[in-house]
Amino acid sequence: MSMKVGSRQVDGVTIVDCSGRITLGEGSVVLRDTVRDLLAKGNKKIVLNLQDVNYIDSSGIGELVSAFTTTKNQVGELKLLNLTKKVNDLLQITKLYTVFDVKDDEASAVKSFK
Amino acid sequence: MAMTEQRVSYTLDSSLETIDSAEEKATIIATELGFGDDEVMQISMAVREGAVNAVLHGNAYAPDKKVILAFERIGEELVITIRDQGKGLDLSKIPNPLAPENLLKTSGRGIFLMRSFMDVVEIRPSQTGTELKLIKRVHGPTAGGKEASQ
Numbered sequence: 001m002s003m004k005v006g007s008r009q010v011d012g013v014t015i016v017d018c019s020g021r022i023t024l025g026e027g028s029v030v031l032r033d034t035v036r037d038l039l040a041k042g043n044k045k046i047v048l049n050l051q052d053v054n055y056i057d058s059s060g061i062g063e064l065v066s067a068f069t070t071t072k073n074q075v076g077e078l079k080l081l082n083l084t085k086k087v088n089d090l091l092q093i094t095k096l097y098t099v100f101d102v103k104d105d106e107a108s109a110v111k112s113f114k
Numbered sequence: 115m116a117m118t119e120q121r122v123s124y125t126l127d128s129s130l131e132t133i134d135s136a137e138e139k140a141t142i143i144a145t146e147l148g149f150g151d152d153e154v155m156q157i158s159m160a161v162r163e164g165a166v167n168a169v170l171h172g173n174a175y176a177p178d179k180k181v182i183l184a185f186e187r188i189g190e191e192l193v194i195t196i197r198d199q200g201k202g203l204d205l206s207k208i209p210n211p212l213a214p215e216n217l218l219k220t221s222g223r224g225i226f227l228m229r230s231f232m233d234v235v236e237i238r239p240s241q242t243g244t245e246l247k248l249i250k251r252v253h254g255p256t257a258g259g260k261e262a263s264q
Contacts, residue, residue, distance in 0.1 A: 023162075024130065024133060024170075057162055058163055058223040058227055059221075062219075062221050065220050066220045068218075090227075093227070094212070095212050095217060099217055099218065
């Protein structure tokens with residue numbers, strides 16, 4: 001299953017609902033293009049809802065890092081929401097859990113933006 | 115691969131489809147060999163990362179170069195070999211992805227993940243490129259949460 005995304009606005013925060021796989025190829029490109037489009041349109045408070053992302057490889061991890069740094073470089077903030085156990089474990093193993101701001105419920109994720 | 119079979123190998127193109135195919139084959143074989151769900155995921159991800167290295171960094175998508183993928187059960191071990199026909203890999207040039215200065219790099223985690231998920235990871239030059247050997251013990255300890263050094 002390839003990756004699908006849909007975005008919505010909640011109190012000035014863009015929630016990007018992701019589903020499927022973030023892997024080398026289409027999945028990584030979809031994520032990259034989505035974040036770049038949001039930033040280009042001035043949406044700089046971004047939450048990636050990964051609740052339905054069932055698989056991610058090292059390229060997908062790289063895309064998450066790229067999305068995080070690209071947003072930060074444009075004086076924005078990108079947070080992660082609702083990690084599956086698999087994705088959570090990968091972020092723990094790679095120590096990226098210490099880098100990302102990870103939330104487990106949408107309301108607190110939205111409120112956490114300054 | 116049925117339990118009674120000892121070895122199966124595939125010659126694959128240097129394409130993105132090969133990466134997905136290698137992962138799928140690993141999932142099927144690991145499941146048939148009786149690994150648990152978490153271990154199946156670890157094996158399939160390690161194979162995927164190995165295939166990515168072979169297709170991208172080894173063969174660089176060259177249409178005339180192949181990836182040889184083999185699965186073999188030897189005793190209580192699943193031995194997976196991935197060979198490419200590329201220029202080879204200098205392990206000394208691969209930085210530790212856990213080092214603070216490397217945490218925000220967008221690549222360089224593939225071999226680390228393989229080492230995290232498999233019992234043995236060997237990378238060495240072959241006659242035609244690079245040979246990667248991945249070993250998972252059939253009745254070995256669950257590797258979940260194990261953290262390997264680079």
